Amino acid sequence: MINQKTVALLGQHVQLIDLSRPLEPTVSEPTPPRIQRISHQDCAEMWEFMFGIPSTALPNGLGFAGEIVEASTHASTHLDAPWHYAPTSEGQTAWTIDEIPLDWFAGQAIVLDVSDLPTGYLIEPEDIEKRLEKLSHTITPGEIVLFCTGADAVWGTEEFFGYGCGLGEEAVLYLVDLGVRVIGTDAWSLDRPYPMIGNEWATFQDPKRLWSAHFAGIKRKYCQIEKLTNLSQLPPVGSTILCFPIKVKGGSGAWSRVVGLVPAG
Template identity: 40%
Template sequence: MQLIDLSVTMEYTEGEPVPVEIEYVNHEQGADLLGKPAGIDRTAFPSSMGLSIEFVKLTTHSGTHIDAPAHYGPLCEGQTAKTIEDLPLDWFFHDGVLIDCSEEPVNEPITAAEIEQKLTRMNYDIKPFDIVLLRTGADKYWKKAEYFTNFRGVTREATEWLVVRGVKVIGIDSFGFDAPFHAMLSEYKKKQQSACLWPAHIYGREKEYCQIERLANLDKIPLNTGFTVACFPIKIRNCGAGWSRVVAIINV
């Protein structure tokens, strides 16, 4: 069995618009912290060392994470949209389908026609609960400012094309699932149409699905199909997203 890590490391980088903050408490400091309630310090501990700890400040959308329907809007399919802790576990352990979209221009979004064409070349029909991974190559910009701006995004129509076929989880190796923020805002200024703003996300108000953002190493998966994806999200109360350690499992 081969396991391929498809997640980025949670850390401070230029690619995160909201910086991840990590405060490290080393073993000596940890001893002082643990001993304080009893009035002792590190000198009471073996080798003057206790236990280390880290304090982390970040958003639910930092690093590799899964967006729940509640992120897209308060309602989905006419019902209260599910938050991350409410989602069925079995959505997140299924057959994977890797679609390579890395050859197209970075300023062109992934369309339904492109997905359909590539699946035809693969001789594969999407089935319900497949976990679809869209490789664009944008993860090469991770840790760089360009990570926030240079990626393709997915159209509403492409999202709908997959979701109506029973897909519940769609992943991509870029900062966001829709087009870059600056591109959507620029288009809105020109057209003055609300449909220009986060269209793939907002489709999630109509049909229930999740998206994985900020995947990595999709180029390391040697198969387009015939592998399994595990991507269980962390349970966080009443949140629209949760972090995930996404793994491709290949039986060899």
């Protein structure tokens, strides 16, 4: 659901656009999260067992609801840290998600619509340049570039895992060298689909075809956001994105409630 509420933020009225998917069991995830739900009644019984507090002492005889979640830090909408790609980046120990400067996760959003490109297409720097030219926009350091592949249409199906175009090393390095530190996509991966990469290995056995966007992180420090949603609700230029990750100690990635701020009116 898109939150269209207008709020005042830093002296400006903005609409809040939810760009995050729920953390939930779904066939779109090869390893879906598992959520164990603790009911209000369960909690009341637990307190009686632990502390001897009878349920009759509680409002309506009930305690607190809760959940126990078992999930990959790369499930749902999340950020990948440089440590995810390799143990080193730029010749030094790669940063984990809790070590990345907070200013990386707030910036002007540039949304590039690549939904016209077929699944499996490898996005090159020239493709990015052409779309930026159409927007009459020049990338400035700190901007966050988001790719709208059209994967929204197949979320909730098994097709999502194998859907969409993706970036390669050259496209990632092109953006990072312009000062972009966070790159996002609404697809399952910033790379081309995993099943396609895996199937190609049997034919080509070419290491350069293997997750070249991710492995670009060995040469340059950068983060990527995967499994975004509602990118079509953002203007191509002019919105702000907030994508602060959960502070997982030593994490290769972490979930994020990504929000777009669109100037009202």
